[in-house]
Amino acid sequence: MFEVLERGSIKVDLLRFKYKDSLTNIFNSLNFKIEKGEFVGLMGRTGSGKTTSMMLLNGLIPHFIEGEFEGNVYSNSMNTLRYRIQTMSRFVGLVLQDPETQIFGITVERDVAFGPSNLTFGKEKIKEVVQKSLKAVGLEGYEKRITSELSGGEKQRLAIAGVLAMEPEILILDEPTSELDPAGREEIYKLLSNLKKKGEVTILVSSHDTEEMLTYADRIIVLDNGKMIWEGKPTKLFQDVEETKRMGIRPLEIAEIANSFYKNSLLKADSEFINKNEFLQFVKNNLTSFKSSHNGSKKNNLTNYSPVVIETKDLSFNYQQKDSALKEMNIKIHKGEFVALIGKNGAGKTTFSKQLNGLLRPTSGSVLINGNDISRFTTAQLSKEVGYVFQNPDHQIFSATVFDEVEFGLKRLNLSDEERLTRINNALEFVGLEKFKNRHPFTLGKGERQKLAFATVLAMEPNILIIDEPTTGQDWDGTNKMMEMLNKLHMQGHTILMITHNMQLAAEYADRIIVFSNGKVVLEGPPEKVFYETEVLKSAFVTAPDCINLSKELRSYGYIKYPVSINEFKKDLLEEFIWKGNVN
Amino acid sequence: MLIEYFPSESYIHKLDVRTKTLGFLSITTISFLFLSPVINFFITLCTILILLTIGTPLAGIKKILKPLFPIFILMLLITGFTYPANKFTSGTNQNILFSLGDVPFTLGGFLYGITLVLRIFIMVITSTIITYTTPIEDILQMLKKTKIPHQFAFIIATGIRFIPTMQKKSEMIQEAQQARGAEIGTGGLIKRISSYISVLIPLIVDSLRMSDNLAIAMLNRGFGAMKTTTDLNEIKMKTKDYLICFTEVIFIAVAFWIRSENIGGL
Structure with missing residues (x-):
């Protein structure tokens, strides 16, 4: 029988899809339907095919990303095989990860107008949709702002506005909240639920946010290995804790x-x-x-007897021409402590951490590591004592093999060949990459590249480790594995500073929490104290775990x-x- | 790098992009016409005056000029030593200030070097005035009026849009490499250059990845859906623009006439 598809609906009937250079199929019989006006959450492990399946829906696959494609995909009742991607874009709005590469305009207003002007909307119409979309994402008054100066959360909302301005019937968002703090995350979901309430758009969102998916989604689709393995109401999914864990999804507390x-x-x-x-x-x-x-x-309280390894004295810092980013910080961190730095985006957590290995230098005040003022040392010299693991592993990988990559920092240390080899092997073994020693780093998955970046820092054998957002963009399994590694290092006596937006992790693993707000420490202490200070947390825009x-x-x-x-x-x-x- | 556009209501901001471009052309033409540093110094002063009255951040200009200083000094030395006295018509300019061995350092050569330096100064300042006061979209529209395909104009615009992004990326990569023991930009010349390889490779890899994502995002935003695109703000010449353009043309003509009377040489 011939099925009539409604506008705003999605129907995927895919027999198989294989990338041009790949040996195996990415998808084997992927079938699902989304009705007009639904809010559907797409969940599953990293690499389960969430992003790829989103690219099916506006024809990026197979028109832009080519391969062997068998089957049919209907978005907004249009068969994606029959239309150009640009034509589909009028009806199916797709917002991918990394807002940075989705912003084209120099000013906010111009950027939002980019889509509609490509579709040759009239001038008056463009002005109207620009206003409307900026209002929808809460960026009114930002029209003339320079896009490169926006914060991460603002860029994310701008990327959504840019797609909304094309007045799509279907809105698809790939992990729109992975880089945001809890407050920013909440804002994005509220925005989506408002759009849904108006009944104008069908929404499909991929995410690892268990709580938000329960609150906002009408239905959840779970993918694994390019197949749909579960589908139904979010309450039903999260009630079954064992099942969610098995599917690689963080269970609801x-x-x-x-x-x-x-x-x-x-x-x-x-x-x-x-x-x-x-x-x-x-x-x-x-x-x-x-x-x-x-x-x-029951947590160790090291503040009393363990020696101080990090101390900042009246540390202040300001970026050029801006008001101070850090204001008179006096922080002491003891040997062997596991400290979590929390606070909303832009509160000063990263700015503070970069002072500790000299990537940024104080405007006034001083930083002491093991009792020595570090102003005389370069960052490279400090790297032997203070290791800093960045969020994006791709910002440091440049060697042809995993082994060479880890060796890079060691070359300057004048170690014996034997010692160097041992260190490389130990670091690789610790993160579980020893079997990939001779592989090219870029043939590894993102999670493994992150481990590699971690290994390069560990090989320097620093006693103090600073880790910036170690679990951002990781699925539940990845998060757990990363935390296991940190915990192991902690048990070995390393001092650990972890910057995080994940309050559950901070509460569970840290001995001490330091809450940042506007370049100041507003609260510090063991988690059982800090997380019960409701009022202060609220003023710092931090939400305690459930x-x-x-x-x-x-x-x-x-x-x-x-x-x-x-x-x-x-x-x-x-x-x-x-x-x-x-x-x- | 050039200073980015900053929205404001100054008198230069209000001018049409074509008036400004013609202004830029006439000022540079005049400065190239005259060899005398006196006239070029006067032009420099005028451009600085404009720069100050529209409120350009001077820190940015300092950043552009600072790396050029060694080149400026080199230019003065080279012109001073390489221009022999008989090159100059005026007697004073034939004077030799000092000699290094057998090679004389002429006053004329030195003054000519100053002119060259001032010309660079003038170009930096005038182009800064334009980029600071003109939205890139206006420049693109001007290009479009010259029948350059809009895809080409788009490439330029996107390139400019990504300058700050790439700067930030390269800073982040440098930090990541330093944090694991790389000494970047220190030591001898060869060591210094080779240290940048660890920054360059991730930057290139990252740009390739970004350009792929960018292509996808362009399609998502309907780029190329139609043969043309809607222009949001049509650039428009006002009476004031016509008057200023006319004055600019007159200035060039007068400058040519003065120069033909052999004034302003060395």
């Missing part, structure tokens, strides 16, 4: 609690809770009594502990609360 209740037969399958309100309702209905126990901090917000809600029942990770909280819930149906 509340679902983990529900799951452990279920396992301890405190919860029936039909009365599961999936959000905060349902959870509190459950507590209200099922809690019978409470065994109070005293609170004890389990902390939940445990605060349980104060009225007599719960006085300060759990920082979901596992601690789960344990407390099961051991210290007495529930209906509890045999003890």
